[in-house]
Structure formats: structure tokens, C-alpha cells
Amino acid sequence: MTPRAERRQTMKIKQVSVFVENKPGRLVEMLEVLRGQKMNIRALCISEGSDFGIVRMILSDPGKGAEAIRKAGFTATETTVLHSEMPDEPGGLLETVAKPLAEAGINLEYFYAFINPAPGKANIVLKVSDPDRAEQVLRR
Amino acid sequence: MIWNSKYETMPRGELEALQLERLKAQLSRVYEKVPFYRHAFQQQGMTPDSIRTLADMSKIPFTTKQDFRDNYPFGLLTVPLEQVCRIHASSGTTGKPVVAPYTANDLRMWTEVMARTLTCAGVTKDDVMQNAYGYGLFTGGLGFHYGGERVGAAVIPTSTGNTKRQLMLIQDVGTTVITCTPSYTLILAEAAAEIGMDLRLTKLRLGVCGAEPWSEQMRAEIEAKLPIKAMDIYGLTEVVGPGVSVECPHRCGMHIFEDHFLPEVVDPQTGAPLPLGQKGELVLTTLTKEALPVIRFRTRDIASLSSEPCQCGRTLVRMTKVTGRTDDMLKIRGVNVFPSQIESILLQVEGVEPHYMIIVDRERHLDDLEIWIEVSEAVFSDEMRKMEALQKKVKDEVEATLGIGVRIKLVEPRSIARTEGKAKRVMDRREL
Numbered sequence: 001m002t003p004r005a006e007r008r009q010t011m012k013i014k015q016v017s018v019f020v021e022n023k024p025g026r027l028v029e030m031l032e033v034l035r036g037q038k039m040n041i042r043a044l045c046i047s048e049g050s051d052f053g054i055v056r057m058i059l060s061d062p063g064k065g066a067e068a069i070r071k072a073g074f075t076a077t078e079t080t081v082l083h084s085e086m087p088d089e090p091g092g093l094l095e096t097v098a099k100p101l102a103e104a105g106i107n108l109e110y111f112y113a114f115i116n117p118a119p120g121k122a123n124i125v126l127k128v129s130d131p132d133r134a135e136q137v138l139r140r
Numbered sequence: 141m142i143w144n145s146k147y148e149t150m151p152r153g154e155l156e157a158l159q160l161e162r163l164k165a166q167l168s169r170v171y172e173k174v175p176f177y178r179h180a181f182q183q184q185g186m187t188p189d190s191i192r193t194l195a196d197m198s199k200i201p202f203t204t205k206q207d208f209r210d211n212y213p214f215g216l217l218t219v220p221l222e223q224v225c226r227i228h229a230s231s232g233t234t235g236k237p238v239v240a241p242y243t244a245n246d247l248r249m250w251t252e253v254m255a256r257t258l259t260c261a262g263v264t265k266d267d268v269m270q271n272a273y274g275y276g277l278f279t280g281g282l283g284f285h286y287g288g289e290r291v292g293a294a295v296i297p298t299s300t301g302n303t304k305r306q307l308m309l310i311q312d313v314g315t316t317v318i319t320c321t322p323s324y325t326l327i328l329a330e331a332a333a334e335i336g337m338d339l340r341l342t343k344l345r346l347g348v349c350g351a352e353p354w355s356e357q358m359r360a361e362i363e364a365k366l367p368i369k370a371m372d373i374y375g376l377t378e379v380v381g382p383g384v385s386v387e388c389p390h391r392c393g394m395h396i397f398e399d400h401f402l403p404e405v406v407d408p409q410t411g412a413p414l415p416l417g418q419k420g421e422l423v424l425t426t427l428t429k430e431a432l433p434v435i436r437f438r439t440r441d442i443a444s445l446s447s448e449p450c451q452c453g454r455t456l457v458r459m460t461k462v463t464g465r466t467d468d469m470l471k472i473r474g475v476n477v478f479p480s481q482i483e484s485i486l487l488q489v490e491g492v493e494p495h496y497m498i499i500v501d502r503e504r505h506l507d508d509l510e511i512w513i514e515v516s517e518a519v520f521s522d523e524m525r526k527m528e529a530l531q532k533k534v535k536d537e538v539e540a541t542l543g544i545g546v547r548i549k550l551v552e553p554r555s556i557a558r559t560e561g562k563a564k565r566v567m568d569r570r571e572l
Contacts, residue, residue, distance in 0.1 A: 016523030019515045021552050047524045051549050052515075054522055075515050075553055079522045109523050127522065 010084040010138040012106035012131060014062035018055045019075040023047070030055065033072045039065045043125055056112070058083070058125060081127050084138045088115065090124040095139065097124055104137045106130050143259035143291070144252070147399045148454045152447075155455060159402055160194055161252050167191060167200070170433055173218040175396040176211055177435060186361075197404060198413045202423065202436045205238070208378060213239040219431050229277040230377040240279065240377050241431040247286075249428055253397045254287020255385035260346045260386045260395060260454075261371040263317050265292030268343075269392035272306055273351065275299040277382025280351055284319045287383070293317065294457030300324070303331045310342050317346045322354040322362060322370065326494065327558050329365040340367045348373055350382055353441075353462045357487030358494050359387035372461055378437055379424050385459055390451050400428050403457060404436070406444055408466045419444040421466055423457065440466040442478070470500055470568065472507045473544050479565045482511065485537050491518030492534070497556045510547045511538065514556055 020026050034041065040060040047054045056123040059065040064077055069076045086096045093113065101108060107129040116123045142148050143155045150158070167188035170177040181187060181203040190199060208216065213236075217224075225244050229237040242250065263269060269288045273280030281299055288295040296313060298306055300320070306328060311445060318325065327346050332339050344366065350373035362370045374394050375382035384401050385394035396403050400422050405414045408421040426432075442464040448458050464478030471477070477500055486492050495514040500507060511534070519530055531548045538546045557564070 015522065017520075019520050019550070019552060026552075049524060049527060049550075052527075054524055054527065056522055057430075073552070073554055075517055075520045077517060077520055077522060086237070109525070 003104050010082060010135055011071075012135065013058065013079050013083045013125075014078045015081040015127075016059055016062050016066045016069065017079055018057070018069055018079050019052060020055050022050075027055070027070070030069060030074060033068050033074075034059070034065060037061075037064060037068045039068070043112065043114050043123070045110075047110065056110075056125075059073050066092060077122065079127065080131060081125050082134055082138065083129055084124050084126065085116060085121050086113075086124055088120050093124070097126070100137050100140065101128065101134060104133060106134050108139065141259050141262070141264065143256040143451065148256060148260075148395070148456060150399070150455055152455055155265065155398060156194060158399060159427060162399075163194070163197075163343050163425065164188060166425070166429075166433050167435065170435060174216055176207065176215060184271075191513050194402075196390060197402070197425070197436070200436050201439050204410060204438045205378070205440070206289065208238045209236055212236045214241070216432055216435060217241060217435070219243055224431055225434060226282075228279045228282070228377060228381065231484055237277070240381070243430040245428075245430050246380075246432075248380070250283060250380055250383055251286045251399060251402060253380065254283055255290040256397060257373055257383050257386040258284075258287050258291050260269055260388050260452075261373065262346050262369070262389060263288065263291055263293055267291075267293040267316045267346075268296065268314055269293040269317040270296045270298055270306065270309060270315040270317060272300055272318060272324060273382075275521065279375070279377050282367060283375070283381040283383060284348070287318075289488065301515075303327060304335070307332055307335070307337055310339070310344055314343045316343045318344060318368065319348045321351045322347075322349040322358055323494075323558075325362050325366055325368070325370065329362075342367070344368055347371065350374060350440050353464065353468075354459070355480055355484045355487065357484055361487065361494055373500075374441075374459065374462065374550055376424075376435055376439060376441075378432075379426060379439075380429065384424065387451040388450060388454065392450060393446055393460050394522060395450070395452075395454050395458050396445075396455040398456050400426065402427055403445060403459065405443065406438075408440075414444075416445050416447055416457075419460075419463070422462075431527070438466075442466060464545065468566065470498070470566065472500055472509050472542075474543050475542060475544050477509075477542055477544075481541060482538060483565070485535065485541055486511070486513065489519075489530075489534055489537065491516060493518075494552075495558075496565065498566045500566070500568045500570055507570065508547070509542075509544060510549055512549045513549045514553050515550045516553060 043058040045056045066076050086092045109127040111126040113124045171188050196354040223243050226242045228240040271284045275281030347368040347370040371387045373386045375384040385396040404423040405420040414420040422441045422443045441462045443459045464480045497512040499510040516556050535548045
């Protein structure tokens with residue numbers, strides 16, 4: 001079954017990425033900084049290396065969140081990523097995200113997906129080689 | 141600017157005649173007054189009269205740091221204690237400190253060479269000189285202090301530490317010259333950035349930096365982060381403290397004040413003299429010191445000498461930046477490694493900051509080299525692939541230069557301890 005062709009919401013958003021060493025308690029320290037700012041984490045994904053991790057977060061206020069984290073002594077950057085909706089059904093990721101991007105020759109650096117409170121929808125955050133073109137492709 | 145043209149621009153022939161005359165007098169004194177030297181000379185079957193030319197120097201036995209320890213505290217003293225006016229001491233990180241007594245003449249000589257040093261580096265009577273070398277037993281604080289006053293600069297004796305107050309004084313008093321270790325300049329820059337202070341808006345223009353080896357890359361880093369020209373100076377407690385040599389504005393090595401300190405470079409293994417231009421261990425002999433003269437002192441600092449004329453007009457021999465220490469030298473899997481080599485490699489990688497730690501460990505009888513590097517925003521990426529590429533790049537560069545395997549560990553900013561004195565870059569955990 002092919003999902004209905006409809007204009008899906010896709011937009012560029014800011015992701016806060018933080019360098020965190022693999023040491024007990026470091027993640028706690030960073031999260032405490034965010035709580036102190038009353039900052040909500042909308043989505044989160046950790047990429048793990050052998051000695052460190054890269055924590056990627058979508059925050060309710062990325063600018064303020066990044067600044068607070070930096071002030072606490074962490075290395076943090078703000079990166080532009082794409083946020084897109086997809087149908088929460090079998091083949092949803094494949095048909096609405098993976099295939100169209102592959103066909104357009106756009107490379108995925110990484111992505112993470114999570115459920116959307118609206119019924120029948122899921123969210124995906126993507127870092128791609130060409131965000132402008134990917135945005136057009138995913139809006140189709 | 142030249143503080144003392146007579147000696148600093150003396151024709152070589154005249155200077156060497158003066159050196160020989162002073163050397164002979166110095167040798168006679170230590171032979172007569174210090175049993176240690178008399179013994180050492182006799183063992184070589186020589187007397188001070190055996191030295192007829194400067195080339196005969198190589199016949200004289202060396203003095204080492206161990207000799208200072210064995211004669212602690214006053215065994216090498218040539219004057220009665222009542223003629224001593226001040227006593228400094230080294231940090232003594234490896235045992236008893238080196239005790240350095242000075243007579244009134246020694247202090248005059250020291251102030252003179254420090255006035256020359258500061259003038260050569262570009263300090264004038266119009267400067268406000270904030271002296272952030274440690275005041276106390278360490279020779280840096282008082283050495284710079286009296287040199288600065290002699291030149292006529294307004295000296296602010298801040299000593300080390302209290303970085304916020306240092307910054308406040310730089311801003312409020314209008315400091316033009318900062319004197320401190322090279323790593324402390326970076327601590328100042330970091331602290332200034334943290335409180336949102338732009339050092340470029342201050343009057344700071346010059347840094348006179350020494351007391352620890354630093355690379356040209358570190359200098360570039362300092363000069364990019366602070367509005368200063370960072371000038372290198374050299375000195376050591378056993379010889380006088382700071383004031384042995386300094387860079388002139390042409391920055392082609394450090395001019396040694398040869399009318400007071402006679403330099404040689406020797407092979408660190410065999411002790412054989414090396415020709416000018418060849419890298420080896422710097423050996424220094426004091427020519428005018430009274431309380432604690434030192435004859436052919438093995439500095440353990442690696443450098444080379446050049447007598448090519450300098451555009452500044454000084455005829456004094458120049459030494460290169462100290463590129464390593466014979467005792468900092470790490471032997472890892474049989475390979476000689478200087479921390480300074482590793483620093484140069486690291487700083488060549490775009491964005492890498494000079495905050496690093498070298499860890500040597502031994503696992504199952506095999507040496508293990510690990511380098512910790514702080515991840516700044518300049519090198520951080522949200523993509524793991526790029527972080528791993530950075531690790532690999534540093535690893536490849538280090539391995540290509542040293543020829544031994546290394547593990548690169550990326551660590552959070554400020555996880556490597558900042559020191560206000562000499563930076564600790566090496567942790568050798570091997571238990572042999």
C-alpha cells in the first residue's frame with residue numbers, strides 16, 4: 001500500500017549537540033543544567049564512541065539551552081537538521097523518507113524517529129548531505 | 141633597543157678575550173674555595189692553569205643537578221654566608237630543591253641582565269609591566285621585578301594566580317606588558333572570554349614568556365588569542381634565574397648574555413662538544429657570579445647555538461628555543477619522545493587547542509602511549525564520523541612522526557588541569 005500523496009510538514013530546526021565523555025554522572029550534570037533552565041527535551045539521541053558520546057537534542061529553546069550547556073563547561077554546537085512527519089504505519093519510513101531521499105541521491109548522515117502525539121503520525125529528525133533539497137523532496 | 145651597547149654589541153674578538161679572562165678568574169676561585177670543584181679538577185688531572193683558550197673548556201668536568209643535590213644546601217657556596225644577601229630555591233619537584241644564594245654583586249648583575257632582557261624583548265620605561273611570575277622562592281618573580289624597575293617600567297607585582305584580579309588590573313591600570321609563563325597567557329585569554337572581556341580593547345601589547353618550553357605553534361595560538369607579541373626568554377635557577385638569554389624583535393633565537401654566561405652545546409649521551417648549529421644539550425658556565433658560580437652546568441635543555449650576525453646589532457650568540465629536555469624525554473618502546481614534538485604535531489591540526497596530556501602506561505610489559513585532547517567547539521561535530529576522522533588524523537600524524545602506536549582520547553574542555561606555574565603535560569604511570 002502506497003501512502004496517500006499529501007503535503008507533509010517538513011522544516012529546518014535547530015538541534016543542540018553536546019560532547020559528553022563516557023564517565024558516570026556526566027549526562028546527569030548536563031540534564032541538570034537543562035532542568036535548571038526549565039528546558040524541555042522534545043527528542044534525544046546519543047551516538048556513542050568508545051570514550052565519548054555525542055548527545056543530540058531537540059530542545060524547547062535551542063539557543064538558550066545551548067548557551068546554558070556551554071556555560072556549564074560542555075562543548076556544544078547548534079546544527080541545522082530537518083524535522084519531518086511521516087505516517088505511523090508499516091512502510092511509512094521507507095516510502096515517505098528513505099526511498100525519496102535515495103532516489104534524489106541525498107545521503108543520510110543520521111536520523112532518529114519518535115512517535116507524534118497526533119494519531120497515525122510519527123516524527124523523524126534527519127541530518128542529510130543537502131538539507132535544502134531534502135526539504136523539497138520530503139515536502140512532495 | 142639595547143640596554144648595554146658596550147657588552148651587547150662588543151666585537152666578537154674582544155668579547156671572547158673578556159670571556160677567557162673571566163673564565164680563568166672564575167675557575168681559580170672555585171678551585172680555591174669549593175672542595176667539590178677542586179676534587180673534580182684533580183680527578184681529571186688538571187688545574188685552572190690548564191685552560192689557555194676557550195676551546196680548552198671541554199677538558200673541564202661537568203656539573204650536574206645531582207651535584208647540587210649532593211652538596212645541598214651550601215656545599216657549592218664560594219663566599220661566607222654573611223656575604224649572601226638573598227637565597228632563592230627551585231621548586232624541587234624531584235627531591236631537595238636547588239638552593240641559589242646571591243651576593244650583593246650577584247643581585248646587581250642579575251638586575252643588569254634582566255634589564256637587558258626586558259629591553260631586548262621591547263619593554264621600555266613607558267610600559268606598565270604586570271609581573272605574573274610567582275614571587276617567592278622561585279626566581280621568576282623577583283628577577284623580573286627588579287629588571288622591570290631598573291628599566292623604569294611601572295611594575296605591578298601581581299605574582300601568579302587570581303586570574304580575575306589579573307584581568308581587572310590589565311583593564312583598569314592599563315597594563316601594556318604581561319610577564320608570565322606561556323601557558324598562563326592562554327589561561328588569561330580563556331578567563332577573559334568567559335567573563336566577556338575583550339583583551340583587544342586593553343592596552344596589552346607584549347608578553348615576556350618563559351619558565352617552560354613552548355613551541356612556535358603555541359606562540360601563534362597565544363598571539364591569535366591575545367593582542368600581544370609573545371617573546372621567549374630563558375634562564376634557570378642554577379645559573380641565575382631568568383636573564384640568561386632572550387629574543388630580540390627579529391625573533392631568530394635568544395641572545396645569550398655571553399659576558400656573564402658562557403654557552404656550549406654537547407652530545408647528551410657522550411658529553412662531547414658539538415659544533416655551532418647542531419642540536420644537543422645546552423651547557424652553561426657563569427663567568428661573573430660570586431656566591432654560586434657554576435662550571436659547565438648540564439642544563440638538560442635541548443637547543444642549538446648560532447653566531448650568525450643578527451640585524452638587531454647584538455654580537456651575542458643566539459640559542460634556539462628549547463625544543464625539549466633530556467629528562468622530559470620519554471623513552472617509549474625504545475623511542476625517544478619529547479613532549480614538545482607531540483605538542484607541535486597537535487597544534488598543526490586545525491582547531492586543536494594546546495590543552496593536552498600525554499599518558500604513558502605499561503601493560504603486559506609493553507609501553508602504551510595515550511594522548512588526551514580537549515574537544516573545543518572548533519573541532520566538535522555532531523557527526524560521529526567526523527569526530528572519528530579527527531581522532532584518526534591526530535593518531536596518523538603522531539604515529540608518522542614518532543613511529544610508535546598511540547591512542548587518542550578526546551576529552552571534555554577543562555578536564556585537563558590548568559596550572560598557573562609550569563604546565564604538566566606528561567603523566568608517566570609506568571612502574572619499572
